[in-house]
Amino acid sequence: DRAGDADAEDCFGFPHVPYPVQLQFMRKAYQTLDQGGVAILESPTGTGKTLSLLCPALSWLRRREQALMADALAGPQGQGDIEDWAAEHRRGMARTSALALWRRRKDRRESRRQRLRRAAVVTDRGTIAQREKSRRLDHIRSPAPTGDSEFSLEAPPPLVLPEDPFDEEDERAAAEEAAYEGKLQIVFCSRTHSQLAQVLQEIKRIPAAAVPEQLAVVTLGARANLCVNDGVRARAQSGASHLTDLCKKATEKSKEVGGCALKKSAHIMADACLTELMDMEAMAGRGRAAVGGGCPYYGARQAAREADVLLVPYASLVNSDTRRKLGIRTEGNVLIFDEAHNLLEAISDSNSVTVTVLQARAAVDDLDLYAGRYEARLTPANAMRLRQLRQLCTLLYRYLAGLEKSNAQTIGAFLVGIGADHFDLPGLSSFLETTELPRKVRGFCDGARVR
Known part of the structure; x- marks a missing residue:
């Protein structure tokens, strides 16, 4: 049976009268948002979990904004002679700031439309x-x-x-x-x-x-x-x-x-x-x-x-x-x-990458081609990093080419196994990011192959 006795406010804007299981799900989601923390919510297949998540979330966001605005618009609540005027002044400043921010956001919305x-x-x-x-x-x-x-x-x-x-x-x-x-x-x-x-x-x-x-x-x-x-x-x-x-x-x-x-x-x-x-x-x-x-x-x-x-x-x-x-x-x-x-x-x-032996070989070839063209023009620091990168890719290729069967290793054991445990990997990573070397190598090698 549907929760026919639930009023519109209790239903969190659900587009139709929810079933009890949906209403229970939404109330629990809203309670989590209101109190903070983490919740893992589960519901049977076909009960509209996505909509049951969205309705309480957007309803909670709307009520939160309304409460903040009501507080910003509320006047000072004095406590007679014992009122701490400095604290009240700070609260008044905060209300003024919140109201000004709300007005600026509203003005920007209208500016976007214009x-x-x-x-x-x-x-x-x-x-x-x-x-x-x-x-x-x-x-x-x-x-x-x-x-x-x-x-x-x-x-x-x-x-x-x-x-x-x-x-x-x-x-x-x-x-x-x-x-x-x-x-x-x-x-x-x-x-x-x-x-x-x-x-x-x-x-x-x-x-x-x-x-x-x-x-x-x-x-x-x-x-x-x-x-x-x-x-x-x-x-x-x-x-x-x-x-x-x-x-x-x-x-x-x-x-x-x-x-x-x-x-x-x-x-x-x-x-x-x-x-x-x-x-x-x-x-x-x-x-x-x-x-x-x-x-x-x-x-x-x-x-x-x-x-x-x-x-x-x-x-x-x-x-x-x-x-x-x-x-x-x-x-x-x-x-x-x-x-x-x-x-x-x-x-x-997102934290994994697959590298094949063919990709490792292609990286070695591309870096060799790039170095043959540009190495003499590079600063000593960049030339050193490029040589380190070529050496690292060569070690990786040799390891993959000689691999006879799959095996699982820790990162430390893997680096020792290929002979790369002495490399400054964070430094190489920073070098690749700041110089955009991968993009430049790709662009140069693609053009060189066409020529």
């Missing part, structure tokens, strides 16, 4: 003009680098054009960052992007009165899912990592001649993400639009700090580097893992 309307109307002078200018100037090249010097570790910084008129959007975003640093968010995680799309559909079913006012939901994902630059995607022949390399190279030129026009319009996409409920497919379609489009990947990243709810795949949350790059905060936020039985596998996958 910017979107302007982007849709000003077709001659806005986004289209930017992209056409980028296409017209795409053939111009910076005179500083010559040949394949762009792949050198000592390559000079790219030539940058005068400030773009849309740079004010970057300044606006930076100015707003601080205001949202303490914003509480619900980070909802699921295993796949298709499951996150289903989560968004469930959110749309919840009555507006049961969720925070002007609810902002942003879906985050990798470039492989959100990049809509056809030129970059066409050249990405070897998977997601190659696409990431090409995207970084294109967006490094976002203020240069021939830079990625979609990246330049990412702020428009950020506004769209915060005013519309869009899954990844809708974001990609909006990003490709001639009017009001922009890069969904960078747009979602810009929008993330202002969102009430972030929809995130497991892989993006459990990996610290990815989490940092996407701007996902965990401290002080609510984390919800749907289908949590997949979580341990996701953590294991």
Whole structure:
């Protein structure tokens, strides 16, 4: 039987009268949110667990915001002569600050809507003009680098054009960052992007009165899912990592001649993400639009700090580097893992890598080719790190090539076994990250093979 005697408030905005098992599930979820801590909730198959998680979570967020606003609007509660006027003054200042922050956020929401309307109307002078200018100037090249010097570790910084008129959007975003640093968010995680799309559909079913006012939901994902630059995607022949390399190279030129026009319009996409409920497919379609489009990947990243709810795949949350790059905060936020039985596998996958003997051999060959071209031009420190990396890859290749059967080892035993226990692995890792050597080696070797 359904819980017919449950009133609307007890049902947490559930779109229909819930069954007792659903109501019990939602009450337990709400209680956990209200008291803090960790809960592992389970419900029989077919009982709508995702919706039963979303309803109490969004209801709790709405009531929390209402309580904070009511407290901010409440006047001072004096206690006569014994009132500590200094403490009351501090409380008054805190209320004023909270109210001002709420008003600024509300004003920004309206500003986003106005910017979107302007982007849709000003077709001659806005986004289209930017992209056409980028296409017209795409053939111009910076005179500083010559040949394949762009792949050198000592390559000079790219030539940058005068400030773009849309740079004010970057300044606006930076100015707003601080205001949202303490914003509480619900980070909802699921295993796949298709499951996150289903989560968004469930959110749309919840009555507006049961969720925070002007609810902002942003879906985050990798470039492989959100990049809509056809030129970059066409050249990405070897998977997601190659696409990431090409995207970084294109967006490094976002203020240069021939830079990625979609990246330049990412702020428009950020506004769209915060005013519309869009899954990844809708974001990609909006990003490709001639009017009001922009890069969904960078747009979602810009929008993330202002969102009430972030929809995130497991892989993006459990990996610290990815989490940092996407701007996902965990401290002080609510984390919800749907289908949590997949979580341990996701953590294991994010901290594991498979290297075949063919890949190790290819790494040795590519580093040899790169070193033959650039080693003489490198600083002594970079040349030393490159030699160490070549030696490490050679040791790994020899070990894998001579392996007759599978065996499990600790990391320490493995490093001793291949003769690499004396290497400064943290230093090499930092070297790879700061110099972007993998991207440069890939770019140089791909070009060399074509030639």
